[in-house]
Amino acid sequence: MNLRTEQNNEKLKILIIDKHGSEFSTVLKTRLEEYDNEVYVSPRLPQNIAMFEICFLINESHRTLDLITHFHGKRFVFIFLSARGKAEEFSLIIHKSGKKTIKVIHIDNPPETIPQEDLEKMLWFSFTQSNETILNFHYHKLKKPMPLPLPDTPHPRKRHLFSIKRFLIGIPLVLLIIHILYIPPLALGTYYVYLQAQALKQQNLEEVLKYNQKSQSILNTSKQLYTFAKPVMLVFSLAFFSDNIFQINESANSIFSEAVPLMKTGQAYLSLFMKKHKTDDEQDLLLQQQKILYNSIGDLHQDLSFLYQKLPEWHPYLKKAKQQIKTSVAILDGARKLIPQLDTIFAKNGEKKYLLMFANNMELRPGGGFIGSFAVVTVKDYGLDEMQVYDVYDADGQLKAHIEPPDPIRKYLHQPHWFLRDSAFSPDYPENYEQAKFFLSREMNLPSFDGGILLTTTAIQSVLEAMGDLYVPDYNEMVNRDNFYLKAQLYAEKDFFPGSTQKKHFLSSVMDQMLIQLEDASFPKLVQMIDKSLNEKQLVLFFEDQSLQKIIDAQYWSGRMITPACTSDKQNCISDYLMPVDANLGVNKANFFINRNVTLNVSIDHNGRIRNKYVIELRNDSQNYAFPGGVYKNYMQIALPREAEVKEITKNGTLIEGYDELNDTHKTIGFYVEVQPQSSIEIVMNYELGSIVQNGRGIYQLIFQKQIGSSNYDFNFALSFPKNIYVVNQNFSPLVKDNSIHYNTTIKADKIFYIELLKE
Secondary structure, three states: OOOOOOOOOOOOEEEEEOOOOOHHHHHHHHHHHOOOOEEEEEOOOOOOHHHOOEEEEEOOOHHHHHHHOOOOOOEEEEEEEOOHHHHHHHHHHHHHHOOOOEEEEEEEOOOOOOOHHHHHHHHHHHHOOOOOOEEEEEOOOOOOOOOOOOOOOOOOOOOHHHHHHHHHHHHHHHHHHHHHOOHHHHHHHHHHHHHHHHHHHOOOHHHHHHHHHHHHHHHHHHHHHHHHHHHHHHHOOOHHHHHHHHHHHHHHHHHHHHHHHHHHHHHHHHHHHOOOOOOHHHHHHHHHHHHHHHHHHHHHHHHHHHHHHHOOOOOHHHHHHHHHHHHHHHHHHHHHHHHHHHHHHOOOOOEEEEEEEEEEHHHOOOOOOEEEEEEEEEEEOOOEEEEEEEEHHHHHOOOOOOOOOOHHHHHHOOOOOOOHHHOOOOOOHHHHHHHHHHHHHHHOOOOOOOEEEEEEHHHHHHHHHHHOOEEEOOOOEEEOOOOHHHHHHHHHHOOOOOOOOHHHHHHHHHHHHHHHHHHHOOHHHHHHHHHHHHHOOOEEEEEOOHHHHHHHHHOOOOOOOOOOOOOOOOOOEEEEEEEEEOOEOOOOOHHHHEEEEEEEEEEEOOOOEEEEEEEEEEEEOOOOOOOOOOOEEEEEEEEEEOOOEEEEEEEOOEEOOOOEEEEOOEEEEEEEEEEOOOEEEEEEEEEEEEEEOOOEEEEEEEEEOOOOOOOOEEEEEEEEOOOOEEEEEEOOOOEEEOOEEEEEEEEOOOEEEEEEEEEO
């Protein structure tokens, strides 16, 4: 009996998903078009899938099944070619879910030409309301004809003596070959792992998958060959090295196979997130993708952590790879903690307003930089609803009341009043956020906010790095990481006067284009740059929701000053603290030209008393006195433990006597210095800690905190101690010399140095 599928006169829109472009999809498309249907073929699932009445998916994965379950009333047919196990697994899942609109067809050993009658059965099964979830087709492979045996040819008679000799030589040779035969495929499989890493850096995901399949296949062959050699290698304790290489390669292959779908899902999530006025289906899909991201990140985090433990460091490439893995683990750890909070941050089923402050850290202030512009950002139900950018003079021009400024602003900036533009004058961002809210309520009567974000010029440059060239049509300019600051400065200073809108308009145009092109940005690069900005304190966050803010504080992303306290529960613990803070009061952008080098020498005497010598060298590389460079007029502050006692402060060997001192949670020392163009100064401060190292085991802990918006700089740390004190352990790798340790690093983020001591 011939089975035919009945169609009505209205054309059906049908989609075929086939990422590998199999011959079967062409046959299926041709047959469906014969019934006057509109048939489309795509390598991946599009966002507008809701427009199709039925979708055929060829050899798709579990993630696709998860994504389509929320589409109601649409038909989906999963077709598996020579994958019985997967087809049966899908069938079982669909049967348990009770979804009658999802079917499975399995075709075992599909021939080049599928019989017409079988095609009709497939279409009938796909379009009918039957309760069956799976339809199987099995075709036998055609056996190739066996070659005719060659006629026997007489072999020359071999002398018995030579046969025995070859046998005696051949046995050890064969045994040796058997025991090393696994090495060439192991080396080749490792090489393909390396190629995957290179392809992933270039974000060539198809190349990653291609090399991943080759690597897994070759390594499986190598592992089978290794089974012959492993018993002997175990006897001679040689198996550890080979076992470790196999484990590293298998872990790496697993990581790459997980990273590709994670990146694709992330890119799709970013694209959908940036879309305004989402439908209910699109919001459901967004949340589904978010759930997939969370689970995938957890799996990848676990595999990367395992690889980090296994990977050796005997080669510079391996050492670099291990450091990159460590960075990736930290990024994934932060993302996994943050994703569950996105419902709160992006106002699921609600609306929130955030205060976004743009700080020019080329004119560095204690809280990140001079506030040149700000924006009110409204998010609504997982979408950016509105972003209104203001020039700071729009607000400051409306301030009627006198607000007393901090003494350095009045004394060195010669400003008798305090305005929003100078409000970031505390090293603590939550304090500056509250101060900014106070100014905006007085100046513009703006309503309360749900949180604040401070974004420095450096942070914007980092985001632009992930986006590449950005065309700004309003100014006919091509903006990128390298020229953004100069372009922004050009439009900010050209014909500038208080109240002009050039700077606001340029920044607003750039932000608008960034939001438009954000969905096309590299998702992994964007995540990496945002994480970098958060860790390096070029981007800081504060939320009114206290439970959310605790998570931000735990990641050190809030720009909050750390209260000196021991992280160890041991009683004999001394907590040291140091935070250098600059305030450029020269009305210029001299920080673009400032380089610094910081040294801290800690000396412990025989009685356990601790004396510190803090040295900071500032160099001004401005070519002359012309704007944007010029004299670096800096009100420098140094935060110390409250009980610290300052002995003396010198500048280039000359004593500084008139310094300010504030005792609060910290002891803060402040003084004014100038650095002329093409010159440098050296500040030296000697001080003692109030605590003493006691007998027995103890802890010396140093918290070195980085200023918001400050550039990265070199830090040299040295600890010297007498013969009755020993260093037992530390959380970094210093150079040990005589009775001292030395460590050089770069201050990119807050650091905690933890040293365990033993005093006799």
